[in-house]
Amino acid sequence: MSSLDTIIAHATPHGYGSVGIVRVSGTLTKQVALELLGKLPSPRQAEYLPFYDINRKMLDKGIAIYFPCPNSFTGEDILELHGHGGPVILEMLLQRILMFPGIRIARPGEFSERAFINNKIDLTQAEAIADIIEASSIQAARAAVNSLQGVFSKKINYLIEEIINLRLYIEANIDFPDEEEISIISQEKISVKLNQIISDINLLINKAHQSSLLREGSKIVITGKPNVGKSSIMNLLTGSDVAIVTKIAGTTRDVLRQQINLDGIPINIIDTAGLCDETTNEVERIGINRAWHEIQQADHILLIVDSCTTNLEEQENLYKKLISRLTYEKLFTIVRNKADLSNEKIGKNNTNKYSIITISALLEDGIEILIEHLKQSIGYTSLSIEGNFLARSRHIEALNTAVSYFLIAKEKLFFPEIIELLAEDLKLAHTALSEITGKFSSNDLLKRIFSRFCIGK
Template sequence: MSHNDTIVAQATPPGRGGVGILRISGLKAREVAESVLGKLPKPRYADYLPFKDADGSTLDQGIALWFPGPNSFTGEDVLELQGHGGPVILDLLLKRILTIPGLRIARPGEFSERAFLNDKLDLAQAEAIADLIDASSEQAARSALNSLQGAFSARVNHLVEALTHLRIYVEAAIDFPDEEIDFLSDGKIEGLLNNVIADLDAVRAEARQGSLLREGMKVVIAGRPNAGKSSLLNALAGREAAIVTDIAGTTRDVLREHIHIDGMPLHIIDTAGLRDASDEVERIGIERAWQEIEQADRVLFMVDGTTTDAVDPADIWPDFIARLPTKLPITVVRNKADITGETLGLSEVNDHSLVRLSARTGEGVDVLRNHLKQSMGFETNMEGGFLARRRHLQALAEAAEHLQQGKAQLLGARAGELLAEELRLAQQNLSEITGEFTSDDLLGRIFSSFCIGK
């Protein structure tokens, strides 16, 4: 579809409401105003007017806002019509607007996409609009707003500027090899490069925090039947989310709960007890449990403390540990401490965390909550932080890898040309975050995930 078309969409959620808003952007927005309102409203003033049908009859009356381009959200002429929020009224008004030639319904995210294409927002800021709408906590909303206001982009642009300065210095060293001073070995380039690497590491750490706020942490509770998995889910959720009985195999499907620990989103998944099942329904539930385990950020290996004294997961259930994905973090949870009399708390056993608690009484559950937060490196105080997406983390990681490769070329063979190329690639990775260097296919995928009308 052409970006020269004039687009229209409902900017408020579907259904009944006190107010319903239609947004129009493009060259024909002026014509829509003159046709539906009978005049062009004063720019950036709220004008209370009747909304007219093609035959001159009144469809509704409400507030009209006129934002002539380029001083608008999209950079184009924008008209907003704020009427009554009944779906029938809004549908009639939308049909009326679409009778004007050259208008079409906007694609999801197309208003934000046009703002990006018209340099009103960079790509990270545009993504922050969707993140602000989807924020699941106050902290996530504040961080998304920081990103929308340019906090993340400013950090990235600072890195890009530093790389530009460094590339100029390296190119000068390559172009003037006969100078008395060997620029590649005098230590200045290495110092500048180390500064950029340190700054990038700091941004990556903040981005990981921002990604946790946005994406959350996926934690799967797994173990044998009757180990107390559903009781732990209920204890973490603070409500009876799962049925708890003494009958082995009560949980036959995946149960999900979304909670927050001091602002960190947590996706807790309770799974069917793992065993050799003869029942077909239970067998399917166990297979789904393994699918969730393979996609987890961390597994809580639930152990009935009354059945074994072992604390090393390899001793408790070697076949289970052998099937787990490589490098998947495990926390052993020895349950039923209220019966065994074990000392509550957190300890380390052969590179694995061990938490002793009672899911039934709730004793020790707070220790597990703090452990989950700390294991992901989550910091409660993120004033001035920003949200980040997986693509941002990937771009930052690739940029860091290119800088390390470039440093190796500098310190090893003093290969200025290879260092310059690694710096260029790192700069390209960073520019993908703000959209200075981004493929059309990626743009399509990003904006298609937005709400219609945004």
């Protein structure tokens, strides 16, 4: 790496603990080891050594591990100091090392960024490091480990290789149309190859959508008129009394959030203030505005109605009124509550537009049907962990962009006079896929990704 800076940071969380780790990476690492420890530890061997201050007084004593370049996480010389986990001791150690000219505190994610720049990992593997740390379930953690091991990268690199081979043939025929030695692919063969690549990318998009649920989860918003049982259903879904439940209409005035885990998928359940046409209460009006904001952001809407007072026609009118204010189509479920009073049959029915689930929140009857429906509606198919990976929104966006360029290229296939434009579309698709692994990435993209990492990683 061309940077002259040597960086340092805590590699363990701030606070009290039995062990605290300080990590150093860069060209001055050897000098730090010699002056701080009195020796350069043997490569990749843990040694129990004193840590000295500038006056050769012992600051602490612990484990030192030296990783010489290029066989280290960052590809640079790295020194890890495992000392006692008290914040004062760790800060003294940090400040001692910062006395060396040319050493500074690392930016968030800078160790991982240097590993990427030095070709130790690609961008999907770098993101997987953050995903492992932030994983909210065992399934998500294992999928992130798969990504770190290169499962996702291999799939992208395979597609890129297929595109490169196709581009080579097409561009060779453009540049050397009269050369007999150059293999000429017929239009039909090019079409077959394009279709195969499009099919492969679409399969990967489907799997990426599935795997993104493990990381990003789904946002389910509970809405409806006041006093229809929204808060009771919120409590039943989350398994805790997060919402106040009373017979007084409009008890919930603000947005309540709780995350649950359904088969390893993080689900954000959001309870909102009851919707009503008009109100003179300022607090209630603010609550309704916040409810509409959450509804617009939802992945799935649960419209709760009182089965005692809402017939099917009124239910349809409520649905139409609600969707008329939405900016894009969403998953929709109508929950008919209070079946214990209306004597409606507990169960589930489907229409072309939405599902209808009848429950009794008071008796907790039908809640399992609702939970099972939520699992199915999420679209997660319980993929096996082996071969799975974690995908982010930017990955799916890049895959969709690549497909769009391939579809445009197909339209140009049977117009030889614009074959150069077809080749350009393939180049753009190639670039879109390469942004996933970071082979072609803007500095702005890299800054956005690594700035979200914790310091010391």
